[in-house]
Amino acid sequence: MHSSKKVLLVFLPSESGVDGARSLYSENDNISILSCFNYSLRTIIKQSQFAIPPLSLMILSSIEMEGIEQSICDMRFEEFPFQKSWDLVGISVQTGMAKNAFALADTLRSLGISVVLGGPHVTLFAESCRPHADVLVLGEADDLWKKVLTDLTTGTLKHLYQSDSFPDLALSRPVMKTSLRKNRYFTTNLIQTGRGCQHSCDFCNVHVLNGHSLRRRAISDIVNEVVRFKMDDRRIFFFVDDSINADPIYALDLFRQLTPLKIRWFGQATTTLGQQHELLETFARSGCQALLVGIESIEATSRNAHKKNQNKAGELSLAIKTIRNAGISLYGSFIYGLDGDTLETPAAILDFISDTRLDVPGINILRPIPGTRVFERLREEGRLLFDPLDITAYRYTFGQEMLYSPKNIPLDAFIESYSSLTRKIFTIKKSIARGIEAPRSKPAVLLFNLFYTHLYNLSRHDLQQQLKRKPMEKTILPYDE
Numbered sequence: 001m002h003s004s005k006k007v008l009l010v011f012l013p014s015e016s017g018v019d020g021a022r023s024l025y026s027e028n029d030n031i032s033i034l035s036c037f038n039y040s041l042r043t044i045i046k047q048s049q050f051a052i053p054p055l056s057l058m059i060l061s062s063i064e065m066e067g068i069e070q071s072i073c074d075m076r077f078e079e080f081p082f083q084k085s086w087d088l089v090g091i092s093v094q095t096g097m098a099k100n101a102f103a104l105a106d107t108l109r110s111l112g113i114s115v116v117l118g119g120p121h122v123t124l125f126a127e128s129c130r131p132h133a134d135v136l137v138l139g140e141a142d143d144l145w146k147k148v149l150t151d152l153t154t155g156t157l158k159h160l161y162q163s164d165s166f167p168d169l170a171l172s173r174p175v176m177k178t179s180l181r182k183n184r185y186f187t188t189n190l191i192q193t194g195r196g197c198q199h200s201c202d203f204c205n206v207h208v209l210n211g212h213s214l215r216r217r218a219i220s221d222i223v224n225e226v227v228r229f230k231m232d233d234r235r236i237f238f239f240v241d242d243s244i245n246a247d248p249i250y251a252l253d254l255f256r257q258l259t260p261l262k263i264r265w266f267g268q269a270t271t272t273l274g275q276q277h278e279l280l281e282t283f284a285r286s287g288c289q290a291l292l293v294g295i296e297s298i299e300a301t302s303r304n305a306h307k308k309n310q311n312k313a314g315e316l317s318l319a320i321k322t323i324r325n326a327g328i329s330l331y332g333s334f335i336y337g338l339d340g341d342t343l344e345t346p347a348a349i350l351d352f353i354s355d356t357r358l359d360v361p362g363i364n365i366l367r368p369i370p371g372t373r374v375f376e377r378l379r380e381e382g383r384l385l386f387d388p389l390d391i392t393a394y395r396y397t398f399g400q401e402m403l404y405s406p407k408n409i410p411l412d413a414f415i416e417s418y419s420s421l422t423r424k425i426f427t428i429k430k431s432i433a434r435g436i437e438a439p440r441s442k443p444a445v446l447l448f449n450l451f452y453t454h455l456y457n458l459s460r461h462d463l464q465q466q467l468k469r470k471p472m473e474k475t476i477l478p479y480d481e
């Protein structure tokens, strides 16, 4: 009798953020009060189950096949299990974590373990990944992973798996949670109703990776998944779609069918929801507690410069008030430092937050993600602060690092104004007030605001360190192809 092939799917932690607040600098210095505090808080954030499971690995580990045993290693919580023997290890690679992914892959391969690399970074930069992998999987892996597993069982693994088209999400593919350890996470009830985005915001890689047309799952599959998930985890549901209201007719049908199940849920939407009155009421009735909306900028020039065109700057405030009035708390995500922004922008953001009473404001710095149009443009304009060829330098942090020079504001003045903005928005007093005033999920709103008060402290600390350590003349000249 043949024993099963053991397959491990690995998810790596990011440098900072909700994986655990971490200064990019202080923990490399001598032990200090700040580094001890950061370490303690990082542990608290982890143990408060802020993290959500890696959905892509949940989907792949749900593929059942005779002769294959799959499990997940979430390295945000555990070490790599070197003591066990593995026939194949798949690592999900995000840009910014690529160095760590490559180091792990190299170690595993030196031990004779076959490694598959997949994920956004591999899809966009396959050639740079090739030296670190036995197998590359490019693009959405729903169908390709089945082929990899089949070839593993027959000993015919290929070096590359790639498809010309996106997977048909209308096919039934039940997602299982058996590989997850439930109490590690804020919730294990992650649901994706579709993929793709019809918009083209230039800082976003969703439309680059998942295409411009919306692909939807069958509503009956989603309803069945919700029923099944609810049986072993009664916590909140998270609809992970980038824009759950992108197809209002589909969303109306879906959430009407989910209403009798009496779940509580949160998700991500565009502010257009404020004009979709029937859908908004249905969301509220079906148990929607909170939504993340990408406001990005309230400056019309910035919205135009970055192709954020789905609604006009002047409509944002009314839309946000309408959604909150329907009883849904809002996390509003801004980016300060876009190409139309000036030193007047922070005051306008402060006014906007106080006018709309946003429950959790997220004040981000633009992160030029390699592979996006904005990355290419900043490279051509000579505004990237790190070597554009070292794409792993463009990591995710919690507003702790400037990766580019803003167009209209000198870098040091920008850092001062960004720091002053986050200092004004995030105080303990304001966090408590926002928690009390939130239409729903008051404890979660309070918790987010308190964590952000700390995280933006780290942001200010690290940006000052960057100013001291990286002279501004390090700006890279335009890349010559």
Ligand code: SF4
Residues within 6 Å of the ligand: 197, 198, 199, 200, 201, 204, 205, 206, 207, 242, 243, 294, 310
């Ligand atoms: S930012 Fe949102 S709306 Fe814009 S392209 Fe990305 S997913 Fe679509």
